[in-house]
Amino acid sequence: MSVKHGLLALLERGPMYGYQLRAAFEASTGGTWPLNIGQVYTTLSRLERDDLVRPLPENDTGQRPYEITEQGHAELAKWFSSPVSRADRPRDELAIKLALAMTTPGVDVRAVVQTQRTAAVRTLQEYTRLKTKADDLPWLLVLDNMIFQAEAEVRWLDHCEASLARYEAPEPVVTDTEIEVPR
Amino acid sequence: MSVKHGLLALLERGPMYGYQLRAAFEASTGGTWPLNIGQVYTTLSRLERDDLVRPLPENDTGQRPYEITEQGHAELAKWFSSPVSRADRPRDELAIKLALAMTTPGVDVRAVVQTQRTAAVRTLQEYTRLKTKADDLPWLLVLDNMIFQAEAEVRWLDHCEASLARYEAPEPVVTDTEIEVPR
DNA sequence: CGACACATGTAACACGTTACATGATTTG
DNA sequence: CAAATCATGTAACGTGTTACATGTGTCG
Numbered sequence: 001m002s003v004k005h006g007l008l009a010l011l012e013r014g015p016m017y018g019y020q021l022r023a024a025f026e027a028s029t030g031g032t033w034p035l036n037i038g039q040v041y042t043t044l045s046r047l048e049r050d051d052l053v054r055p056l057p058e059n060d061t062g063q064r065p066y067e068i069t070e071q072g073h074a075e076l077a078k079w080f081s082s083p084v085s086r087a088d089r090p091r092d093e094l095a096i097k098l099a100l101a102m103t104t105p106g107v108d109v110r111a112v113v114q115t116q117r118t119a120a121v122r123t124l125q126e127y128t129r130l131k132t133k134a135d136d137l138p139w140l141l142v143l144d145n146m147i148f149q150a151e152a153e154v155r156w157l158d159h160c161e162a163s164l165a166r167y168e169a170p171e172p173v174v175t176d177t178e179i180e181v182p183r
Numbered sequence: 184m185s186v187k188h189g190l191l192a193l194l195e196r197g198p199m200y201g202y203q204l205r206a207a208f209e210a211s212t213g214g215t216w217p218l219n220i221g222q223v224y225t226t227l228s229r230l231e232r233d234d235l236v237r238p239l240p241e242n243d244t245g246q247r248p249y250e251i252t253e254q255g256h257a258e259l260a261k262w263f264s265s266p267v268s269r270a271d272r273p274r275d276e277l278a279i280k281l282a283l284a285m286t287t288p289g290v291d292v293r294a295v296v297q298t299q300r301t302a303a304v305r306t307l308q309e310y311t312r313l314k315t316k317a318d319d320l321p322w323l324l325v326l327d328n329m330i331f332q333a334e335a336e337v338r339w340l341d342h343c344e345a346s347l348a349r350y351e352a353p354e355p356v357v358t359d360t361e362i363e364v365p366r
Numbered sequence: 367c368g369a370c371a372c373a374t375g376t377a378a379c380a381c382g383t384t385a386c387a388t389g390a391t392t393t394g
Numbered sequence: 395c396a397a398a399t400c401a402t403g404t405a406a407c408g409t410g411t412t413a414c415a416t417g418t419g420t421c422g
Contacts, residue, residue, distance in 0.1 A: 041404090098321075142279075152334065222409085222410060229409095
């Protein structure tokens with residue numbers, strides 16, 4: 001959905017063709033999320049099929065610009081006016097991984113947590129380094145978003161560490177779950 | 184990748200069939216992420232194709248359990264020993280949306296931020312309510328993960344608000360970016 | 367019996383990635 | 395000229411979702 005609406009938003013500025021769209025998309029996030037050129041064309045095809053964009057007559061230099069339609073305009077307005085729901089975000093691989101690690105025999109959960117923490121701190125430093133190069137506000141905010149997320153991840157991993165320590169402690173305090181051994 | 188490795192992890196406990204796998208997967212995250220039964224079977228097919236699992240002879244009650252292979256075991260170990268990289272996580276729709284909102288004509292960015300903030304706070308409350316019902320540690324940590332993420336989102340949105348206020352202020356203090364007015 | 371849950375699958379589609387094919391234009 | 399970049403596409407594949415088809419077993 002991100003790419004579909006992203007392209008619509010860019011076309012709201014005015015007609016553009018495939019390559020321009022990719023460049024503009026990547027520029028608006030400072031090149032953080034490279035966009036495959038193939039996907040631009042397939043997405044444009046689907047947008048055209050759904051009457052959200054319309055191809056303009058081929059350019060003098062052989063380019064095929066698209067313009068947004070009224071329907072596309074409406075769809076974009078809807079996108080901007082409704083929040084991104086947590087429900088339709090993809091499953092968080094890290095959370096699943098840790099939850100499963102805890103019930104999988106022979107897995108050193110603490111090691112999993114530590115490995116992830118090291119990686120998270122490293123990317124956090126990388127983002128901080130990148131911030132010194134960010135010059136325009138949208139890109140800066142995108143970077144800040146990733147920093148906030150990475151920080152939350154580190155905090156959560158520390159929280160997991162602490163919980164595990166309490167859980168593995170000689171005197172288990174609370175509830176213990178039955179491990180279902182299927183057969 | 185989450186589902187694929189998730190099923191492998193569950194099979195590491197012992198042989199299971201499709202329906203059991205879905206139930207176990209959903210249970211390990213407290214039903215936070217419902218798993219489509221169709222996907223279980225297609226994923227199992229792919230895992231079998233890649234020699235990561237192996238079907239066992241059909242049960243007396245007509246069920247088809249699978250067991251993990253040596254290769255599957257190795258693949259799972261690899262998954263647990265390597266961190267989830269930020270690079271191969273999907274694009275964050277919210278970040279893209281806000282970055283584009285800022286350069287799209289006719290969009291009230293502050294309104295977009297506020298709408299999203301309201302939604303985020305609401306889900307945050309919902310998670311907190313759910314926490315009182317969480318009884319086992321893995322589920323609790325998954326919930327905490329979502330809480331930490333939602334909190335980070337709220338903080339980031341407030342940060343955006345503040346940045347926007349500074350940006351739109353009559354006396355811009357520091358670096359000002361060119362506003363591209365298309366047309 | 368009829369409804370419901372269990373259980374296994376298939377088909378179609380959306381989205382995303384990688385790789386390849388094919389030309390035009392620019393530049394060293 | 396040769397290589398690189400611009401530009402438009404197509405094909406194949408992985409992952410995920412929704413919907414449908416089909417059968418069994420259980421329970422009111």
